[in-house]
Amino acid sequence: MSAPLLEVKGLAKHFEVPAETFLGPKRRIAAVDGVSFTVFKGDTFGIVGESGCGKTTLGRTILKLERATAGQVLFEGRDVLALPGGELRRLRRDIQIVFQDPFSSLDPRMTVARILEEPFSIHGILPDRAQRRRRIEQLLDVVGLPKAALERHPHMFSGGQRQRVGIARALALNPKLVVLDEPVSALDVSIQAQVLNLLQDLQKEFSLTYLFIAHDFSVVRHLCNRTAVMYLGRIVEHGETQTLFADPQHPYTEALLSAVPVPDPALEKRRKRILLAGDVPSPLAPPSGCRFHPRCRYARPDCAALDPALAEVRPAHWAACPVAPFADAASAAALIEA
Amino acid sequence: MDGLSYDLHAGRTLAVVGESGSGKSVHALSLMRLLPVPPARVTAGEVLYRGRDLLTLPDPEMRRLRGDRLAMIFQEPMTSLNPVMRVGAQISESVVLHKGASAAAARARAVELLRKVGIPAPEKRVDDYPHQFSGGMRQRAMIAMALACDPDVLIADEPTTALDVTIQAQILELMKSLQREFKMALILITHNIGVVAEMADDVVVMYAGRAVEKAPVQDIFKSPKHPYTRALLGSVPSIYLRKDRLASIPGQPPDLAVPFKGCPFAPRCTEALERCRADDPPAFPLAGGRMSNCWLVDSPAAAPR
Numbered sequence: 001m002s003a004p005l006l007e008v009k010g011l012a013k014h015f016e017v018p019a020e021t022f023l024g025p026k027r028r029i030a031a032v033d034g035v036s037f038t039v040f041k042g043d044t045f046g047i048v049g050e051s052g053c054g055k056t057t058l059g060r061t062i063l064k065l066e067r068a069t070a071g072q073v074l075f076e077g078r079d080v081l082a083l084p085g086g087e088l089r090r091l092r093r094d095i096q097i098v099f100q101d102p103f104s105s106l107d108p109r110m111t112v113a114r115i116l117e118e119p120f121s122i123h124g125i126l127p128d129r130a131q132r133r134r135r136i137e138q139l140l141d142v143v144g145l146p147k148a149a150l151e152r153h154p155h156m157f158s159g160g161q162r163q164r165v166g167i168a169r170a171l172a173l174n175p176k177l178v179v180l181d182e183p184v185s186a187l188d189v190s191i192q193a194q195v196l197n198l199l200q201d202l203q204k205e206f207s208l209t210y211l212f213i214a215h216d217f218s219v220v221r222h223l224c225n226r227t228a229v230m231y232l233g234r235i236v237e238h239g240e241t242q243t244l245f246a247d248p249q250h251p252y253t254e255a256l257l258s259a260v261p262v263p264d265p266a267l268e269k270r271r272k273r274i275l276l277a278g279d280v281p282s283p284l285a286p287p288s289g290c291r292f293h294p295r296c297r298y299a300r301p302d303c304a305a306l307d308p309a310l311a312e313v314r315p316a317h318w319a320a321c322p323v324a325p326f327a328d329a330a331s332a333a334a335l336i337e338a
Numbered sequence: 339m340d341g342l343s344y345d346l347h348a349g350r351t352l353a354v355v356g357e358s359g360s361g362k363s364v365h366a367l368s369l370m371r372l373l374p375v376p377p378a379r380v381t382a383g384e385v386l387y388r389g390r391d392l393l394t395l396p397d398p399e400m401r402r403l404r405g406d407r408l409a410m411i412f413q414e415p416m417t418s419l420n421p422v423m424r425v426g427a428q429i430s431e432s433v434v435l436h437k438g439a440s441a442a443a444a445r446a447r448a449v450e451l452l453r454k455v456g457i458p459a460p461e462k463r464v465d466d467y468p469h470q471f472s473g474g475m476r477q478r479a480m481i482a483m484a485l486a487c488d489p490d491v492l493i494a495d496e497p498t499t500a501l502d503v504t505i506q507a508q509i510l511e512l513m514k515s516l517q518r519e520f521k522m523a524l525i526l527i528t529h530n531i532g533v534v535a536e537m538a539d540d541v542v543v544m545y546a547g548r549a550v551e552k553a554p555v556q557d558i559f560k561s562p563k564h565p566y567t568r569a570l571l572g573s574v575p576s577i578y579l580r581k582d583r584l585a586s587i588p589g590q591p592p593d594l595a596v597p598f599k600g601c602p603f604a605p606r607c608t609e610a611l612e613r614c615r616a617d618d619p620p621a622f623p624l625a626g627g628r629m630s631n632c633w634l635v636d637s638p639a640a641a642p643r
Contacts, residue, residue, distance in 0.1 A: 050502035158590050188357035188529065193573035193586035200583070215502065218532075222575035222584070245577060259507035261532030263574050265555045268536045275511060276504045278458075279472045 004074075005177060005209050006039040006062070011071035013054075013061045017284070029283045031057040033233035034071070036310075039177070039226075044203065044210040046224030046241065048217060050256075052280060053230040055213045056100075059179050062211070063097055064088065075177070093123055096170035100182035102162035106154040112165055113150040116140070119172040139168040142205075143198060160191035164198070171202065179211045184219060196223060217260045221245055229253045232283055232291045235310065239317030249319035251296045290321070298323045341383070341621070342549045344542055348490065349517065351524040353534040353555070355570075356544035359591055362527045365544070366493050369525075370410055371400055387491070406436040409484035413496035415476035419468040426452070426464030429483045436487050451482035455512060474505035478512065485516060492517075493525045498533065510536060531574045535559060543567045546592055546602035549621070552629040563630040565609045601633070609634060 013032040019025055031054040039045040047055045060066045062073050064080060073080040075091060083091060099105035106115055116136045119125075126132040137147055143164040154162055163183060170178050180199070184192040196219065202208060214220050220227055221241060228238035229252065237250035248254045255274040262268055276295045281287055287294050293303035300323065310318040342365055346352050356362045367373045369385050371392065385392040387408065392400065412418040420428055429451055430444035439447065445464065452460035455478040468476055477497065484492055494513065498506040510533065517524055526537055534541055534555065541558045543551040543566065551564040562568045572585030589606045592598055601607070604614040611633060619633045 050504065160590065189531070190357060190570060190573050190587035191590065193575075193584035194588075196575070196584055197586050217503070218575040218577050221577045222581065242580075256503060257577060259503040260577050261506075261510070261530065261536045262578060263531040263535050263559070263571065263576055264578075265535040265538075265559055267578070268532075273507060273511070275508055279474055279505065280502075 002041040004038045005041045005043075005076060006211070007072075007074040008038070008062060009036050009072040009074070011035045011058070011061060011073060012069045013057050013066055014069045027284055030233045030286070031283065032061055035230075035233075035235050036071075037228055037235065037238060039209060039211060041176075041209055042207060043226055044212055044224045046220040046227040047211065047213045047230060048215065048220045048227060048256075049230035050215060050280060052232075052283060054233040054283075055215075055230050056181055058230070059097070059181050059211065059213050063095060063179060065097075089123075093119075093173040094176045095179065096173070096175040096177070097179040097181060098163070098166050098170045098183045101186055102159050102166055103154075103186075105166055106162060108154055111151055111153055112140075112145075115154075115165060116150075116169055116172060119169065123173060125173065135172075139172060142171065142202065143168045158191070159187050160194060163187065163195055167195075167198065167202070171206065174206065175208070177209045177211065179213070181213045182215065183212075185214065185216060192219075199223065217245075217257060229256070232280065232286050234291065234320065235318075236292065236321070237317075237319040238310070239314075239319075243314070243317055249313045249317065250292075250321045251298050251323070252292045253319075255295075255297075342542070342544075343383075343621070344540070344549070344552060346491070346523045346525065348523050349521045350539045351517065351526055351537050353538035353541045354525060354527045354544060355529065355531065355534050355541060357529055357570075357591065359546075359594070360544040361547035362529075362544050363495055364547075366410065366495050366525065366527055369493065370404060370408060372410075402436070405432040406487045407489055408491045408493070409487070409489035410493040410495065411477075411480045411484045411497050413499050415473065415480050415500070416468065418480060419476060421468055423467075424464070425466050425468060425471065425479050429464075429479065429486055432483070432486045447486065448482075451486060452479070454485070454516070455479070455482045456508070457482075474501055474508060477501060477505075477509055481509070481512065481516070485520070488520055489522060491523045491525065493527070495527045496529070497526070499528070499530070506533075513537070531571065532576075543570070547594055548602070548631060549629070550603065550631045553624075554626065554628075557626060557628060563624065563628065563635055564603075564632045565607045565634070566603045569606075569608075601631075 011032055012034050015029045015031055017027050017029055019027060035058060047058060049055045057066060061068050068081050075095065080091060113136060116139055117132065120132050126135055140147060140149055145161060145164055184195050187195060203210060212224055224241050227241045227244050228235045229250065231252050237244065237248065237253045245257065248257055255276050258274045274297065278295060289304040289306050290308055293299040308320045308322050310320045313319050344352060354362045354365060368380055380393055426445060426448040430448040433439045433447050434444050449460045449464050452464055457463050457475060457478055471479060498509050501509060528534060538555045541553060541555050542549045543564065545566050551562065551567045558567060559571065562571060569585060569587045573587060575584060587606050592602050600615040600617060601619050604610045607614065613633050619631055621629050621631050622635045623629055624635060
């Protein structure tokens, strides 16, 4: 295994929200609540979960776009959250982000040329105009856009093309780590496939490391070599994508996997599905003990009192469930009757 | 939208699948005559419901059918529910209108429907406003609303697109069990290939405003006849099948405001022939009740209509 590039240790981000009544107590939402994981060089590390699980806040806190409440983010061994301004700025070249919505993450008044030039002028790189121009043209070529795109504004592009501009911008300064926050979820499937293939090609070509935040299990399965599953601000399971999908060790992961519709009617007809009752509880008042216990089909009485930590269930596979491995070892594969 | 034909039977599910701008929602709205006229105009075709053409029915008769025999649920439950009206009142509105139910009977029906779609404590929730419901509950409320008069045909336009997977699974199960119970015909409009595999009996694939392929669901997945269907299926990642690389479709769908020659998919099609760029292919009927809108299936066995 290669060296760790990013280590997240006990990271937490709490938001204060207005009190329900004027004199009432201030309320806190623990959007990210003690998250730890390590991303190695060359990894595509997937963070997957449903809306409100804190995956986007996690990404933003790692990039210091949100101020962390507690914890450490080590990038090549240095704590990003404790770096002084100048060094942080230097570090920002190495960590870039691609946002979900290609319609709001590009300034509509700028041409693509100016959008792609901005990272260079901010960091004072390639001051020579001709050199900078060559580099920008090269970036466009890398993401598969024609040179003619340079003088156009974002509204003249389709969603997929805009996402390519966003990716080109993120790659401008040769970053080591790219945080991809739902980069394909706003795109149609055929365009989504183009962008996913592009991301794979770029990773090979520029030896990038990805932190891939998504709600779509199929996309995560396709792209990521390691995956973490989040529920209400916590990682409940993480490990190699292959083993995690084949043999989930947390009841929430198991239920999520069984809920994903599979593009194969024969398989769909034979598959058993675990239906979770109710909605995700409000993060304002998370359940006591294990946060998943009110919806869990394996819950025991002590689950309401016991807050389980991640434990290594097999080499490089962690799950936060003392009941795992569950009694009937219902893995995603076992859900399909022979 | 351009020349779309299919039959739908009681208790069956037809999935209409396509990407943004393929015309799948326009198709649903025109069935229900909900498109604003002008600019929209149905220039050709008929929509026969139990032998009667919906497109030529006088407005009052269409209004009688709509919400009673034919119901529709929409993608975004928050924008399709009235925010200043209690959920129960919205559900029972059509019962009062179509069945002439009394206020008490309508309320009882609303409670019954909310229970049927799995809303906990329906006697209490019936007096809630939509903002007091979660996304999944709103979608359930909208389904309850559509079912209020036991419709024969339910049109569901991307009913689970705005929902998380676990909630999507709940809603799809609910729709399946309600369909079994009420023997409704379901038209399911979606872009999600997985949802199609799970729900559909028959599938219509749309591209650039037209049906490019029509077939029973197993056939669509096992032996797609149209290159667009093949490409679409190849571009979907699956949680069970690891592909090294997705088959992406180069380019993007055509701008329908600009007239084009030949097959609308030809510029992106890897199998396109000379003929595809010159002539627009008709719908070729194939064995097993299938149809493909592609010159590649043109053979003596499958003569154009």
